[in-house]
Amino acid sequence: MPELPEVETVRRGLVKSCIGKKIIDVEVLHRRATNPRSLSPLNVAVGSTINNVSRRGKFLWFELDRPIALVAHLGMSGQFRIHDKQNEVVPAHKHVRTRFTLAQDGRGARTTDLRFIDQRTFGWLAICEYRDGVPELVSKIARDIFDPEFDSKKIVAKFRSKRTEIKRALLDQNLMSGVGNIYADESLWRAKIHPQSQASELSARKISGLLDTVRVVMSQALVEGGTSFDSLYVNINGESGYFERSLEVYGREHQHCSRCGGEIRRIAFAGRSSHFCPICQRR
Numbered sequence: 254m255p256e257l258p259e260v261e262t263v264r265r266g267l268v269k270s271c272i273g274k275k276i277i278d279v280e281v282l283h284r285r286a287t288n289p290r291s292l293s294p295l296n297v298a299v300g301s302t303i304n305n306v307s308r309r310g311k312f313l314w315f316e317l318d319r320p321i322a323l324v325a326h327l328g329m330s331g332q333f334r335i336h337d338k339q340n341e342v343v344p345a346h347k348h349v350r351t352r353f354t355l356a357q358d359g360r361g362a363r364t365t366d367l368r369f370i371d372q373r374t375f376g377w378l379a380i381c382e383y384r385d386g387v388p389e390l391v392s393k394i395a396r397d398i399f400d401p402e403f404d405s406k407k408i409v410a411k412f413r414s415k416r417t418e419i420k421r422a423l424l425d426q427n428l429m430s431g432v433g434n435i436y437a438d439e440s441l442w443r444a445k446i447h448p449q450s451q452a453s454e455l456s457a458r459k460i461s462g463l464l465d466t467v468r469v470v471m472s473q474a475l476v477e478g479g480t481s482f483d484s485l486y487v488n489i490n491g492e493s494g495y496f497e498r499s500l501e502v503y504g505r506e507h508q509h510c511s512r513c514g515g516e517i518r519r520i521a522f523a524g525r526s527s528h529f530c531p532i533c534q535r536r
């Protein structure tokens with residue numbers, strides 16, 4: 254599932270290829286591609302120009318030259334793919350859910366094909382109004398760790414007030430957004446914290462160190478273009494990320510811990526799984 258580094262990689266690609274372009278057509282090919290909370294059908298965006306592409310946590314939105322946003326969530330397997338019709342034959346893709354035709358003002362017939370592809374259909378698009386500077390559907394999502402207004406001290410205190418396991422707190426998008434299963438496991442390993450440790454029993458220093466680790470791990474993943482662990486995540490040009498080569502615990506059950514040589518374990522956690530080293534990460 255795409256987490257912050259993957260969504261940010263997609264956002265950067267969209268910024269490069271979509272800013273300043275006009276949406277001249279929207280073709281919805283699957284009903285689940287539109288979030289039921291969308292204010293209107295996606296084609297109200299036709300005629301608008303894309304001013305920017307923004308992100309909070311795992312949510313993306315296209316800022317338009319209108320007081321509405323086109324919000325996107327990649328869900329489990331959502332992808333944006335860009336095809337410049339001038340230069341290439343666009344191959345058919347059976348999981349295309351929505352297709353946008355973009356045009357550069359003043360460039361005549363030259364158009365770009367922006368596709369939202371989603372094999373598992375948990376991803377969605379929506380038309381949304383703004384509230385406090387962010388689209389309404391994103392307004393309840395907590396700031397992510399790269400947000401300039403992210404308040405580390407406040408978040409550490411919030412984590413410590415939670416009577417829950419630290420991994421559950423890391424995944425809670427209402428506390429801090431953007432972290433999913435892969436980066437939670439990797440960060441906990443690096444910070445030497447057991448995923449089932451009680452958040453309220455960890456010192457402020459330990460949690461603060463964990464947040465620093467999350468920032469470092471996700472920054473490294475961004476440099477590598479994200480993690481294409483299940484091969485469903487690719488950037489807007491269809492290329493995979495390389496961070497899975499740097500994974501220390503996620504998906505490495507029964508392999509040796511690179512730090513202590515112990516055996517990496519996988520346990521069931523919140524309907525998914527946690528990977529950790531029982532020697533380095535004691536409770």
Ligand SMILES: [Zn+2]
Pocket residue numbers: 510511512513514515530531532533534
């Ligand atoms: Zn270890």
